[in-house]
Amino acid sequence: MTKTNNSYPLQTINVGLESNSYSITIGASSLSSLGQLLLRKKCITNLRILVVTNVDVFLPYAEKIINSLKDQKIHVECLVIEEGEENKTQATIQHIHDAAFAHSLERGSTIIAVGGGVVGDMAGFAAATWLRGVGIIQIPTTLLAMVDAAIGGKTGINHPGGKNLIGAFHQPNLVLIDPSTLITLPQREFRAGMAEVIKYSIIGNPELLQCLEQLKDLSSLESINLNSLKAILRYSAQAKSQIVVADELESGLRAILNYGHTLGHVVETLTGYNTYLHGEAIAIGMVAAGEISIILGLWNETLQMRQKELLDKAKLPTNWPLLKIESVLECLQGDKKVQNEKVRFVLPTGLGKLVIKDDVSSQTIISALKKMT
Numbered sequence: 001m002t003k004t005n006n007s008y009p010l011q012t013i014n015v016g017l018e019s020n021s022y023s024i025t026i027g028a029s030s031l032s033s034l035g036q037l038l039l040r041k042k043c044i045t046n047l048r049i050l051v052v053t054n055v056d057v058f059l060p061y062a063e064k065i066i067n068s069l070k071d072q073k074i075h076v077e078c079l080v081i082e083e084g085e086e087n088k089t090q091a092t093i094q095h096i097h098d099a100a101f102a103h104s105l106e107r108g109s110t111i112i113a114v115g116g117g118v119v120g121d122m123a124g125f126a127a128a129t130w131l132r133g134v135g136i137i138q139i140p141t142t143l144l145a146m147v148d149a150a151i152g153g154k155t156g157i158n159h160p161g162g163k164n165l166i167g168a169f170h171q172p173n174l175v176l177i178d179p180s181t182l183i184t185l186p187q188r189e190f191r192a193g194m195a196e197v198i199k200y201s202i203i204g205n206p207e208l209l210q211c212l213e214q215l216k217d218l219s220s221l222e223s224i225n226l227n228s229l230k231a232i233l234r235y236s237a238q239a240k241s242q243i244v245v246a247d248e249l250e251s252g253l254r255a256i257l258n259y260g261h262t263l264g265h266v267v268e269t270l271t272g273y274n275t276y277l278h279g280e281a282i283a284i285g286m287v288a289a290g291e292i293s294i295i296l297g298l299w300n301e302t303l304q305m306r307q308k309e310l311l312d313k314a315k316l317p318t319n320w321p322l323l324k325i326e327s328v329l330e331c332l333q334g335d336k337k338v339q340n341e342k343v344r345f346v347l348p349t350g351l352g353k354l355v356i357k358d359d360v361s362s363q364t365i366i367s368a369l370k371k372m373t
């Protein structure tokens, strides 16, 4: 463990990839010593940095970061982009590239993303494509981005035909997680991030499962003490990075991160992306995957109940919404995870054990969803 300026200990997780290894550093109130950290860890190879952030996080956090970089004589410019998934477009990438050009970023320069997954995915994609790749540092400020989006190098934007259809793998030079940025995060966003945390506890981290089961309430930052929060962040980051290290480019194992996503995406799509947050839809999708597994004799009611209790403690939705079954089956066929025209489900078979199945019958899906309404 190392100490920041403010004497808060930093925890570090190493993402040991064959090339492009990097660390995930977790430390409360660490943003104001970012400049020193970057120089000490040799995360930057030249002193030109473009910070990309959005209006929600600029004032509380990005400004602190910019000042800490300036203190170290780093030449920094900041681009504040529009908030929201609807702006995860080519037009915003053009703005970031314009700012990179105006600030004369070179091959060895770095973009720093400060924000949730939307900012991180876009700044990462802009970094992957500017000069065929400049550095990217991820400073996530939502729970979802801290445990998922900022780790693993998936970057991208949306296409009118679907979410995240355009993208690139581009691993960051550093991920810096400062849990104190969650103070300003709306509670509903916090809960949505907790769905991904619960996902890791089911798909592969027993310590995380134990930690979550011991806590009475998972629905807000206030209900979790700082030590538990840091443990949750550490276990989740470890869970994701282990999977990424084993399968960086998603040729196999990494697909288990899509647990809950097959039917979760159906919920998001059929409700027009404006009723459920991604994490809320994933919560419903995990329960649905569990129900399918029970019908197939792969999972049992006790484990399903344990999963549901965690989701309930986070006040996440677990019932199947009123959606026409024909639309559900049709939407499944349009899923990004369809391979050779077969819908792929990631199904639980035990704690930390999953199977990928592409032969789940429509009847099984219908029965599982009926149980959830």
Ligand code: NAD
Residues within 6 Å of the ligand: 054, 056, 057, 083, 084, 085, 088, 115, 116, 117, 118, 119, 121, 141, 142, 143, 144, 145, 148, 149, 150, 151, 152, 153, 154, 155, 163, 164, 181, 182, 183, 184, 185, 186, 189, 278
């Ligand atoms: P988001 O980035 O839209 O952030 C949610 C909201 O919270 C936004 O309004 C944002 O401005 C605001 N916000 C962020 N931090 C804040 C803070 N500390 N205080 C106050 N407000 C704050 O949403 P998200 O859930 O972080 O990310 C979702 C995106 O991440 C999606 O586009 C999804 O596709 C992507 N994603 C990517 C990966 C990956 O591996 N790259 C994984 C999961 C999700």
Ligand code: GLY
Residues within 6 Å of the ligand: 148, 149, 151, 152, 154, 250, 254, 257, 258
């Ligand atoms: N969020 C899924 C992945 O990173 O693979």
